[in-house]
Amino acid sequence: MSGAGPSGSAGYSDGVDTTLPPAGTALLTDQYELTMLAAALADGSARRRCTFEVFARRLPHGRRYGVLAGTGRLLEALTGFRFGESELAIAAGFLDDRTLDWLREYRFTGDIDGYREGELYFPGSPLLSVRGSFAECVVLETLALSILNHDSAVASAAARMVSAAAGRRLIEMGSRRTHEWAAPASARAAYLAGFDATSNLEAVRRYGIPGAGTSAHAFTLLHSGTDGQHEAAAFRSQVRTLGVGTTLLVDTFDITQGVATAIEVAGPELGGVRIDSGDLGVLARQVRDQLDGLGATGTRIVVSGDLDEYSIAGLRAEPVDAYGVGTSLVTGSGAPTAGMVYKLVEVDGVPVAKRSSHKESRGGTKRALRLARRTGTIVEEVVYPAGADRPEIDGHEVRDLLVPLVRKGRVVDGQPTLQDGRDLVARGRVSLPWEGLKLSDGDPAIPTTFLQ
Numbered sequence: 001m002s003g004a005g006p007s008g009s010a011g012y013s014d015g016v017d018t019t020l021p022p023a024g025t026a027l028l029t030d031q032y033e034l035t036m037l038a039a040a041l042a043d044g045s046a047r048r049r050c051t052f053e054v055f056a057r058r059l060p061h062g063r064r065y066g067v068l069a070g071t072g073r074l075l076e077a078l079t080g081f082r083f084g085e086s087e088l089a090i091a092a093g094f095l096d097d098r099t100l101d102w103l104r105e106y107r108f109t110g111d112i113d114g115y116r117e118g119e120l121y122f123p124g125s126p127l128l129s130v131r132g133s134f135a136e137c138v139v140l141e142t143l144a145l146s147i148l149n150h151d152s153a154v155a156s157a158a159a160r161m162v163s164a165a166a167g168r169r170l171i172e173m174g175s176r177r178t179h180e181w182a183a184p185a186s187a188r189a190a191y192l193a194g195f196d197a198t199s200n201l202e203a204v205r206r207y208g209i210p211g212a213g214t215s216a217h218a219f220t221l222l223h224s225g226t227d228g229q230h231e232a233a234a235f236r237s238q239v240r241t242l243g244v245g246t247t248l249l250v251d252t253f254d255i256t257q258g259v260a261t262a263i264e265v266a267g268p269e270l271g272g273v274r275i276d277s278g279d280l281g282v283l284a285r286q287v288r289d290q291l292d293g294l295g296a297t298g299t300r301i302v303v304s305g306d307l308d309e310y311s312i313a314g315l316r317a318e319p320v321d322a323y324g325v326g327t328s329l330v331t332g333s334g335a336p337t338a339g340m341v342y343k344l345v346e347v348d349g350v351p352v353a354k355r356s357s358h359k360e361s362r363g364g365t366k367r368a369l370r371l372a373r374r375t376g377t378i379v380e381e382v383v384y385p386a387g388a389d390r391p392e393i394d395g396h397e398v399r400d401l402l403v404p405l406v407r408k409g410r411v412v413d414g415q416p417t418l419q420d421g422r423d424l425v426a427r428g429r430v431s432l433p434w435e436g437l438k439l440s441d442g443d444p445a446i447p448t449t450f451l452q
Contacts, residue, residue: 025080026087026106029142034091037135038099046102046135051346051365054114054128054144056121060156060336064436064445067159067425068127069189070151071117072418075411077143078108108136112406115368118192118421119401120428121152122381124448126366127340129386129402134347141342149338150182154189157309157335159425161325162194163437164313169322171212172198173304174330186330192421194429199324207418214242214274220252231258235265247272247302250287259287263294272300272321280305281318288319308334309439362450371396378431384451391451 040046059066083091083103092100110132121127128144130137161170172190175183187195187203197212198204204211215238223233235248244266250258250273262273273291275283280303291299303315304324312323328334343361344352351363365386371393372378381401384391390400404412416424429437436445 024082024084024087025077025143026083026103027090028077028146029139031094033139033141034095034099034103036138037102038095040134040138041099041102042096047133049348050132050134050137050344052130052137052141052342053126053345053361053366054130054148054340054342055124055126055361056338056340057359058123058339059444060153060339062439062441063156063160064438064442065156065159065428065432066121066152066338067155067193067428068115068117068119068121068148068152069155069192069421070147070185071114071405072415072421073151073185073188074144074147075405075415077147078140078406079411081108081140081143082106102135106136106139107409108132108140108406109409110136110406111404111408113402114405115401116403116416116421116424118416118424118428120378120425120432120445122444122446122448124362124383124450125381126368126383126402128342128405129365130342131365134344138344145340145342147185149340151185151189151192152338152340153332153335154186154330155193155425156338157329158190158193158195159429160309160439161307161312161323161329163429164309164316164439165323166316168320169197170195171302171304171322171324172200172203172329173324173326175200175326177327178330182330188418190325190329192418193425194422195325209418214238214247215249217249217252217276220249231261232265235262239266239270243271244269245271247274247300249274249276251275251277251283255283255287256290259290260294263291263296263299268295268297268299270296270299272302274302274304274324276303276305280311280320281315284315284318284320313439368401369393370399370401372399372431373397376431377433378446379433380446381448382451383448388451 083106088100088104112130114128115121172187172195174186178186183200184203184206187198187200187209188207191209197210199213201211203209220231220234224230238246248262250262259273262270284301284303287301300321301319302322302324303320306327307323307325308328343354345361345363346365353363354361366383367386369382370378371380382391432445
C-alpha cells in the first residue's frame with residue numbers, strides 16, 4: 001500500500017482497518033475513575049447531570065499554539081468502551097456488586113461537543129464538552145486525556161516542523177523510539193499536521209497514510225566482503241529489486257565514495273540518496289555538487305538523524321529535498337505533553353470550579369468563537385457561557401469552534417476524515433499572525449478572552 005493516500009471514509013474511523021488490540025477500551029483507564037463511580041452510586045449522586053470539559057491551562061514552554069489531534073481515535077475508542085466479563089474480572093478485585101452490575105450495562109448515552117480535529121487551540125480553549133450523568137462521564141476521563149494529550153503533543157510538534165521545512169517533504173520515522181501501539185497513533189498525528197509519509201506499516205494499513213522506506217546500514221554491512229565492494233553489491237541488489245527510483249543510503253562508510261558508487265550502479269536517474277549522520281548542511285552541499293557533477297541533477301537528497309524543528313529550520317538554505325524525523329517527534333523531549341485536563345465544570349446546571357493554586361478551572365459549560373480579520377488572520381478567541389446569547393462582534397469574521405460529535409451516545413454522522421483534519425491544520429497555520437510561527441519562546445499567538 002506504499003504511496004496510498006487516506007481512504008476518504010466519511011466516518012470517524014479514517015479508513016481501512018481500525019481494530020485495536022485489545023478490542024475493548026474500558027480498561028484503558030485509572031482505578032480511581034471506578035472507585036469514584038462506586039461511591040457516587042452508593043450515595044445517590046451518580047445520576048446528577050454534569051458537564052466535563054477538556055482544556056489546557058497553558059501551552060508547553062516555547063509554544064505559540066497547539067494542534068488538536070486524536071478526536072477521531074477517541075470517538076472510535078468510545079464505541080469500544082464496554083465492560084465484558086474479562087474487564088469485570090479485573091474490576092471485581094476492588095468494586096462491589098452494585099458497581100459491577102452497573103458497569104456490565106454501561107453505554108455512554110450523553111452528548112459530546114468539541115473542536116474539530118486539526119483545529120488550532122490556545123490556553124483555556126474548551127476542546128471537548130462531555131455532558132451526561134456524573135457516572136457515565138467520569139469514567140471517560142483517562143481515555144479522553146490519554147488519546148488527546150498524546151496525539152495533540154505529536155501533532156503540535158509536527159506542525160512546527162512542517163513550518164520549518166517550508167514545503168519540503170517530511171517522513172515520520174519514530175516507530176523505534178516509542179511504544180509499539182503509540183507508533184501508528186504518532187504517525188497519524190504527524191500526518192494530520194502535514195507530514196507526507198510514515199515508515200510505520202500499521203499506520204499505512206490502519207489510516208491509509210502513504211508509506212516510505214528503503215534500507216538501513218545493516219543492508220550495506222550485510223554485503224561486506226574482502227574486495228571492498230560493500231556498497232556496490234548492496235546498491236545493485238536494492239536497485240535490482242526496488243528500481244532505479246529508490247533512495248540509497250550513502251554514509252555507511254565514506255560519503256563521497258558512496259555517492260560515486262550509487263551513481264555508478266544506478267545511473268544518473270537514481271531517485272535519491274540519504275544522509276543519516278554528520279554535519280548535514282555541509283554534507284548536503286557537497287553531495288549536491290557531486291551529484292550534479294555526475295549528471296544526477298534530479299537525484300533527491302534525504303537527510304535524517306535526530307532532526308527537530310530547529311535543525312530543520314537551520315537546513316532551510318541547504319539543498320535538502322526531504323527530512324526523516326523520529327525521536328524528537330514522538331518523545332517527550334520534542335513533543336512535550338499537551339497538558340490537557342478533564343474537569344467537572346457544571347452540576348445540575350450550576351457552575352462549579354476548582355480553586356487550587358495554579359490548577360484553577362473556570363466553571364460552567366462554555367462555547368467558543370474565533371475572530372479573524374477580513375484577510376483571514378486570526379486575532380482572538382472568545383469563550384462565553386453556553387447558556388448565554390452568542391456575543392455580537394463587529395468588524396471581524398467570526399467562527400464557532402465547537403461542533404456536535406456525539407448525541408445520545410451515538411457518534412454524529414459525517415465526522416471529518418483524516419484528510420479533512422489535515423486540510424484544517426494547513427489552513428490554521430496560514431491564519432496565524434506571523435509571530436505565531438516563530439520557533440522562539442513567546443506568548444500564545446492570539447489571546448483568549450473569557451466572558452462571564
